[in-house]
Amino acid sequence: MRAIILAAGEGKRLRPYTEDLPKGMLKFDGKALIERQISLFQDNGIYDICIVTGHLADRIKYSNIRYFHNPNYEQTNMVESLFCARTVLFGEIVISYADIVFEKRVLRRVLESKADVGVTVDTSWKEYWLMRHEDANIDIESLKLHKKGGIIEIGKLEKSAENIDGRYVGLLKFSPRGIKKLVSVYDKAKSIFWNKSWQTSGSFQKAYMTDLLQALIDDGQEINAIKIQHGWLEVDTARDYEQVIRLKRENMLKKFFNPEA
Numbered sequence: 001m002r003a004i005i006l007a008a009g010e011g012k013r014l015r016p017y018t019e020d021l022p023k024g025m026l027k028f029d030g031k032a033l034i035e036r037q038i039s040l041f042q043d044n045g046i047y048d049i050c051i052v053t054g055h056l057a058d059r060i061k062y063s064n065i066r067y068f069h070n071p072n073y074e075q076t077n078m079v080e081s082l083f084c085a086r087t088v089l090f091g092e093i094v095i096s097y098a099d100i101v102f103e104k105r106v107l108r109r110v111l112e113s114k115a116d117v118g119v120t121v122d123t124s125w126k127e128y129w130l131m132r133h134e135d136a137n138i139d140i141e142s143l144k145l146h147k148k149g150g151i152i153e154i155g156k157l158e159k160s161a162e163n164i165d166g167r168y169v170g171l172l173k174f175s176p177r178g179i180k181k182l183v184s185v186y187d188k189a190k191s192i193f194w195n196k197s198w199q200t201s202g203s204f205q206k207a208y209m210t211d212l213l214q215a216l217i218d219d220g221q222e223i224n225a226i227k228i229q230h231g232w233l234e235v236d237t238a239r240d241y242e243q244v245i246r247l248k249r250e251n252m253l254k255k256f257f258n259p260e261a
Contacts, residue, residue, distance in 0.1 A: 001045075001093070033098060079211065120228060121225040124230055155200055
């Protein structure tokens with residue numbers, strides 16, 4: 001199995017902390033976010049680890065890691081960053097965003113998935129969102145599940161938290177067949193939509209990962225929701241970062257994230 005960590009983004013909303021560091025190199029509880037992920041992957045037997053860099057790439061330096069660089073990180077987004085590592089998009093793969101931390105139990109749950117495409121979904125997300133934003137309707141997007149647990153819609157504009165079945169985490173797992181289908185759907189969409197709006201994005205180059213996942217769904221691919229309850233944190237803004245540091249210091253974070261779990 002291979003892990004790919006997407007770490008190309010500028011982290012503009014994390015300034016000033018990302019003025020001289022990629023956001024994945026920000027420290028939480030004594031370790032950089034990326035370092036935490038590397039340790040977790042290795043502890044679970046995943047030693048083939050790749051990192052896609054962009055902003056301040058030279059600040060990410062770990063041994064025994066394969067690096068891919070997105071030279072156009074300022075003009076592109078998650079999907080194009082992932083496809084900078086196209087040569088390793090085969091076999092069984094876990095993909096993670098560099099600006100999240102997750103518990104051991106969450107990763108184990110992901111690795112246990114037998115689905116061709118598995119997407120981690122927090123079904124208890126509202127409590128975390130209220131802690132994080134004080135309003136569950138801020139910075140939300142659609143995620144709808146059918147009765148059997150598959151995702152039927154993801155990443156679209158949504159105004160009410162009441163219409164959302166879970167929160168997309170940014171941690172995904174693909175079987176060899178699933179990643180092959182992902183590449184195929186990407187290639188087809190790129191040939192049609194390059195320099196054009198696509199899904200929720202103004203241009204194909206700026207596509208979010210959820211855009212590609214929705215394209216998979218539209219193409220008939222079953223996407224399984226790997227359901228979790230808490231056990232992860234996102235560090236997307238300066239406020240997020242300051243908040244998790246403060247809550248960790250005040251011993252108030254374990255309800256949402258326990259490094260030992």
